[in-house]
Amino acid sequence: MNGFRPRLVFSRPAPTPVAPDQAERFRLLVLPHLDAAYSYARYLARDPAAAEDIVQDAFLRAFRAFASCRGNEKAWLLTIVRNCFLDWTRANRRAPPDIEAETVDGEHPETILQRRQDAEAVRATVEALPEPFREALVLRELEELPYKDIAALTGAPIGTVMSRLARARAMLATMLLAREDEGSAA
Known part of the structure; x- marks a missing residue:
C-alpha cells in the first residue's frame, strides 16, 4: 500500500511507572487499611457492591498519588474513599440492596x-x-x-x-x- 503507515495516537499519556520501592511502601503502609476503607465506603454508600467499586477506585487513586501522602496513611486513604464516594453519588444515585449479616x-x-x-x-x-x-x-x-x-x-x-x-x-x-x-x- 504505497508506503503509508498509520501512526498510533493516544489520548492519554502512558502512566508513569511506579518505582518498585514505592509499590512496596504502598503495600506495607496503605494496603493494611483495606478493610477500614471498605467498611467506611459501605456505611457511606449503604451498598456492598458500590462500596467495592468505591474502594477499588480509591485504591487506584491512592496508588497513583502515593508520593503525596505525608504520614497517617489511614486518614489519607479514608479521605480518598470519601472523595470517591462523593463522585459515585454524583454519578449514580440508586437505592441500596438489602445487606446480609454474616453467619457465626x-x-x-x-x-x-x-x-x-x-x-x-x-x-x-x-x-x-x-x-x-x-x-x-x-x-x-x-x-x-x-x-x-x-x-x-x-x-x-x-x-x-x-x-x-x-x-x-x-x-x-x-x-x-x-x-x-x-x-x-x-
Missing part, C-alpha cells in the same frame, strides 16, 4: 438469628442517621480515628466533629430505644 459458626440457631437481627437493627439505625452524623460516628467508633483526623478528613472544625458525634450518639440511642419499645409492644 458453632452457635445455637436462635442465638445466631438474634445476633443477626440485633446487628441488622444497629446497622439499619446507623444507616438511617443523616450523612454528617453517620459519617462522624463511623469514623470515630468503627474506624477509631481521632477527632483531629476526622476534622481534617471531613473539612469540619473539631468542635463541629465533637458536636456531630454527640448528636449522632444521642440520635442512635433514641432510635434504638424506640425500635426496642416497638419490638416489645408487638
Whole structure:
C-alpha cells in the first residue's frame, strides 16, 4: 500500500511507572487499611457492591498519588474513599440492596438469628442517621480515628466533629430505644 503507515495516537499519556520501592511502601503502609476503607465506603454508600467499586477506585487513586501522602496513611486513604464516594453519588444515585449479616459458626440457631437481627437493627439505625452524623460516628467508633483526623478528613472544625458525634450518639440511642419499645409492644 504505497508506503503509508498509520501512526498510533493516544489520548492519554502512558502512566508513569511506579518505582518498585514505592509499590512496596504502598503495600506495607496503605494496603493494611483495606478493610477500614471498605467498611467506611459501605456505611457511606449503604451498598456492598458500590462500596467495592468505591474502594477499588480509591485504591487506584491512592496508588497513583502515593508520593503525596505525608504520614497517617489511614486518614489519607479514608479521605480518598470519601472523595470517591462523593463522585459515585454524583454519578449514580440508586437505592441500596438489602445487606446480609454474616453467619457465626458453632452457635445455637436462635442465638445466631438474634445476633443477626440485633446487628441488622444497629446497622439499619446507623444507616438511617443523616450523612454528617453517620459519617462522624463511623469514623470515630468503627474506624477509631481521632477527632483531629476526622476534622481534617471531613473539612469540619473539631468542635463541629465533637458536636456531630454527640448528636449522632444521642440520635442512635433514641432510635434504638424506640425500635426496642416497638419490638416489645408487638
